[in-house]
Amino acid sequence: MTKKQRKLLNRIIIAAILFIAGMVSPHVLPENQITGYIEFAVFLASYAIIGWDIIWKAICNIRQGEVFDENFLMMIATVGAFILGEHSEGVAVMLFYQVGEWFQSYAVAKSRKSISSLMDIRPDYANVERGGKLEQVDPDEVQIGEIITVKPGEKIPIDGTVVSGISMLDTSALTGESLPREVEEGMDVISGCINQSGILKIKTTKEFGESTVAKILDLVENSSEKKARTENFITRFAKYYTPIVVFAALALAVIPPLVTGDNFSEWVYRALTFLVISCPCALVISIPLSFFGGLGGASKCGVLVKGSNYLEALADTEVIVFDKTGTLTKGSFAVSKIKANGMSNDALLEIAAYAEDYSTHPISQSIKRAYGKEINNSRVQDVQEIAGHGVSAVIDGRKVLAGNAKLMNREHIAYEPCNEAGTVIYVAVDNKFAGFILIEDEIKEDAPFAIKQLKASGIKQTVMLTGDNDAVGRKVAAKLGLDKVYTQLLPADKVVHVEELLQSLHQTSSKGKLAFVGDGINDAPVLARADVGIAMGGLGSDAAIEAADVVLMTDEPSKIATAKKIARKTLAIAYENIVFAIGIKLIVLALGALGFASMWAAVFADVGVSVIAILNAIRALNVKKYDVKPAAASAKIDYAENLSCKTI
Known part of the structure; x- marks a missing residue:
């Protein structure tokens, strides 16, 4: 929690205590004039503590010529409540408003830290x-x-x-x-x-x-500045709603008594009641809480969304761009194909595992994992690592070579080249080619399910950007059914491609957004530039997590579809609250102008509608997770198939 948030929370707590004291005082103190003064003083103190910054903002904006905003409307509505003697109403409106502001601020700032402090790729010397x-x-x-x-x-x-x-x-x-x-x-x-x-x-x-x-x-710094921010709805609404309400109240207080000759005090009372009714309390509370509920619901599913504007943008996302390594693939290597020459696949894998036993290289580790048995080191002698080529070892008295094509050429061994995408380990025994082992980065178990769900949810285009070589990138894209793939890219190249995709998207769709999903430091610039940056949180780099707007805490790409579903539900609830709150306001405003709505009606139009809207907003917390287990099971790699020379 930031210092600013802590101060606001302390103000809310103190103001709430005073508010409760003001509500209780008429019931515990004797009924006389002094009790009335005490009650007024307590409510006024509560109002001053919780609302001084709103009043100050309204005054500053008036000085700058920006009169009709939500701060001005909050000020005149609550002051109007005090003039009418409804002190508790004036305090409650301001108190509820500040609670909504604090929740919104806390949800956004909780996980947002400085990107630069975590960008540890900068060398010190x-x-x-x-x-x-x-x-x-x-x-x-x-x-x-x-x-x-x-x-x-x-x-x-x-x-x-x-x-x-x-x-x-x-x-x-x-x-x-x-x-x-x-x-x-x-x-x-x-x-x-x-x-x-x-x-x-x-x-x-x-x-x-x-x-x-x-x-x-x-x-990263420049991309952060380019990111589009969704303008707050209530600010846009207040630009039109506030001046209409203010001038309508002014006209209500002046025109009827001039025309009819009635007492001005009666119509001023109606005008102030009109202003109390007009206070958009239901909107300023329920809309932030709708999004806050959506943020909470997403968190329950392992998706951290850093602000309501990103939730809104996620609901409108039409293009999703993926990084490959660590995002759609595990970033770890596994044997995907074995082809032996003159021996069984099991025998070839065993020889390679023994030859690679002393190496800590990721490729060596993947071969030993595929072998899956304990290695008897007494069978291995004279192990030599040949830099840039592979290893040489004597196993059961036979000379074994395991490495790349350069090793085979160096030792003048005729071999059968493997043209498939991936890392190939060629094996020779006593200077004769024994076969090869193909090793690939493993596709995440739920990645195919993720792409399927995203397309079912309305995503029009799926794209992959990767720094990996072209053959590997295209092979992964084909397996997952992606629409486009761009390979051999540096971070700056990824930004260029995202810029092009954004331009193309905006030419065809006015509301459509682009999301980028990545996990590495190299993805930070693109995460910051996209409309929605999504980072793989469990294994991703700190820089990517801080640059992103959405973090998948479980590293499952399928959670993107879950997050999009939550975003759409949240927006639907927010729109329901907008229509309901404005509709009730307009009806009661009309009744108030005609003199049929008392202060009780004003309280219902304000607090009552707010309560109903808040209860509706809480529905955003109730979300169901997609069941990814069947998809994960079907996508899981079977080593038995690998050993019989089948590819993933």
């Missing part, structure tokens, strides 16, 4: 070779053409070209690829990647301000 010595300097001080040294575990601070060294880079923060990337002399590297193994010497090709990591940080 750079190791520069100057005068034969290694100096640790600020990345901004490094010039183009200087040589920097990046040790294992450090971030690459500036874009450049490798001049010496071989290593594996963790590029997942930038490209979304969970598979480490091998780099060697002559290859270009980008800032923000993490050096995992060897020492690299890099010749810088850009200044820090123009490097990839700096551009990502800049994109």
Whole structure:
């Protein structure tokens, strides 16, 4: 809770206590003039505590020429209630209004923190070779053409070209690829990647301000400014409603007595009653609470929505754009196909698992998981890791090679190439090709169900943007039935494609919104630029979660369809409350102007309608989750099928 929210909550509590004291005082104190003064003083103190900022805003807006807004209407309606002697009504209206404001503020600010504080891809320093010595300097001080040294575990601070060294880079923060990337002399590297193994010497090709990591940080900041904000309904409504009501009340107080010759006091009383009736208490309370109920209902389903405007935008979403790794896929690798040559698939998998046993590489781990049995290390001897190629080992006295195509070519082994998308491990035994194992990033179990439900809910287009290679990206998109796929993208490229999709959407639909779903730091700029940014919260990066407007806390893509269903229900309830509140107001306003509506009718038109609207708003909390278990079961990978050479 922020300091500002805590102050408002304290004001609400104090004002509520005084309000209750004012309501109770006539029943516990003797009936005399002093009791009346005490009651008035208590209500006035409560009103001043809870409503001073609304009054001040109204006065400031009047000074700036912005007279007719909700603050002005709240002020004249509650002051009118005090003039009519309905002190409790004046306080209650302001108190209910502030409670609604606090709930709205708390719901939005609870999970919103500074994006920049969590963008940990920014490097703290750079190791520069100057005068034969290694100096640790600020990345901004490094010039183009200087040589920097990046040790294992450090971030690459500036874009450049490798001049010496071989290593594996963790590029997942930038490209979304969970598979480490091998780099060697002559290859270009980008800032923000993490050096995992060897020492690299890099010749810088850009200044820090123009490097990839700096551009990502800049994109997040600029994209946040571009995000469209839904204008608050009550503000738009008040622009028309408030001046009409005020001038109608003024006319009611002046014109009839001038025409009929009646006493002015009677018509002034009617005009003030008219103003009390006109106070949009039901709207200013029930509408925020409708959305707050929707936010609460979404939270019960594991979906965190950071504000009612995002819930409204989600209901109007027509295009959903997905990242691949960590969003539609698990970001972990599994054996998807085995093809043996001269031996069984089980035997080939066993040999590969033994050869890879000493490696901690993600590919090695996936092979050992597929094998699923305990490995007898006494069978393995003379294990050697060949950088950038694979491993060599002696297993049961036989020389086994397991690695990429470069390893087969290096050892002059004729092999059958695998042209399918994914990472291929070729295996040779005693310099003879024994087969290959295909390894792929696993598709999330409920991803197919998610796409199906989204299309059933009215989503017109599903798109995937990924930094992965083209073959892998298209294969995943085809399995899931996505409409479009763009591959081999950097963060800036993703923003460009989202901008194009937004432009195309706005040309065909006036209300349609675009949502982007991602999980990595590289997705933060796009999450901030989309109409609705959706982050995978359970495994996603902190930066993506903070940049997003909606967070799926369970990492299930199918929750997007659930969130859209909740958003539509919430909007329907809000519209019901709007129609009901305005309809009752207009009827009672007419009766009040004709003198048929007493203050009791005014109280019903205000507080009574508010209570009914609030009870209706609570329905937004009652939501049903989609049942994803059948879909998950049908999409689950069966290793028995993998071992018999079938693909997922």
